[in-house]
Amino acid sequence: MTSTSLSSIPVALTIAGSDSGGGAGIQADLRTFAFHLVHGTSAITCVTAQNTLGVTRVDALPAESVVAQIQAVTGDIGVQAAKTGMLLNRDIILAVAEQASCFPNLVVDPVMVSRTGVQLIDDAAIAALKAKLLPLATILTPNRYEAQILSGLDISTLEEMQRAAQRIHQFGSKAVLVKGGGMAGALRGVDVWFDGAHEHTLTGQTVDTSNTHGTGCTLSAAIAANLAIGKDLLTATQHAKEYVTTALGYSLNLGNGQGPVGHFFPLLQRQG
Ligand SMILES: Nc1ncnc2c1ncn2[C@@H]1O[C@H](COP(=O)(O)OP(=O)(O)OP(=O)(O)O)[C@@H](O)[C@H]1O
Numbered sequence: 142m143t144s145t146s147l148s149s150i151p152v153a154l155t156i157a158g159s160d161s162g163g164g165a166g167i168q169a170d171l172r173t174f175a176f177h178l179v180h181g182t183s184a185i186t187c188v189t190a191q192n193t194l195g196v197t198r199v200d201a202l203p204a205e206s207v208v209a210q211i212q213a214v215t216g217d218i219g220v221q222a223a224k225t226g227m228l229l230n231r232d233i234i235l236a237v238a239e240q241a242s243c244f245p246n247l248v249v250d251p252v253m254v255s256r257t258g259v260q261l262i263d264d265a266a267i268a269a270l271k272a273k274l275l276p277l278a279t280i281l282t283p284n285r286y287e288a289q290i291l292s293g294l295d296i297s298t299l300e301e302m303q304r305a306a307q308r309i310h311q312f313g314s315k316a317v318l319v320k321g322g323g324m325a326g327a328l329r330g331v332d333v334w335f336d337g338a339h340e341h342t343l344t345g346q347t348v349d350t351s352n353t354h355g356t357g358c359t360l361s362a363a364i365a366a367n368l369a370i371g372k373d374l375l376t377a378t379q380h381a382k383e384y385v386t387t388a389l390g391y392s393l394n395l396g397n398g399q400g401p402v403g404h405f406f407p408l409l410q411r412q413g
């Protein structure tokens with residue numbers, strides 16, 4: 142059999158941590174890229190020992206190793222879009238920011254606090270993120286708690302999500318999406334978009350499940366995949382939101398805690 146080599150496949154890069162449980166991080170990102178028929182490449186920042194119950198250990202890679210992985214990909218293959226996830230420490234954040242000019246589109250998921258409110262990176266790393274990486278982002282996707290840290294506001298209402306998005310936009314990214322997975326009641330699953338000129342409320346259906354591990358990684362990877370395909374920023378974000386909602390509808394009841402979303406199960410829908 143001869144191979145039909147594809148030469149125009151879009152390429153995306155994830156710069157993120159490994160999740161041994163396979164629900165978030167690099168594992169979620171690569172599945173999301175593949176679902177979108179985008180070739181996925183990766184630069185691993187840290188290795189977490191993690192399952193549906195939580196993280197028990199984190200080992201960071203040297204910043205030089207992260208840079209080498211990025212340069213290996215950009216120097217040969219090239220990428221149309223990149224996303225960052227768990228960058229863990231100041232050195233890695235500064236090193237990634239220095240490479241950002243190689244990415245035509247950069248989705249920054251500012252992983253700082255888990256949805257349960259636990260701080261995942263230290264204060265020096267948060268300062269580096271604010272000063273060096275956020276201004277370079279095409280879009281920034283904080284969850285409720287990250288948006289509270291970045292805006293300095295308490296967020297419990299839609300108006301507060303909107304005000305936070307406006308404040309966070311001042312860090313310099315093209316657009317901001319404040320995610321509502323951690324909101325209560327009818328706001329759970331409602332996201333707020335702001336690009337300096339327009340504001341949109343993105344409303345999918347609220348999915349009644351506790352298996353939501355990796356929703357944030359999946360959303361930012363899906364935005365990157367859609368940007369790599371060539372969609373404009375708002376359309377890419379809207380499509381990514383629809384994908385997360387569908388994948389949540391096929392979430393996986395694995396382990397004893399929060400299971401992951403079902404990245405490939407929307408295929409069942411595609412097949413009818
Ligand atoms: N129960 C739900 N129903 C519908 N949409 C949801 C639900 N939970 C999260 N989402 C959506 O998932 C996306 C990710 O948002 P979320 O606030 O969960 O991010 P996160 O806290 O960064 O995720 P993670 O659990 O990966 O850390 C958003 O579009 C959000 O609206």
Ligand SMILES: Cc1ncc(CO)c(N)n1
Pocket residue numbers: 157158159160165166167189191226227252354355356357358
């Ligand atoms: C590796 C990794 N990245 C991101 C998150 C946030 O969901 C996580 N739990 N683990």
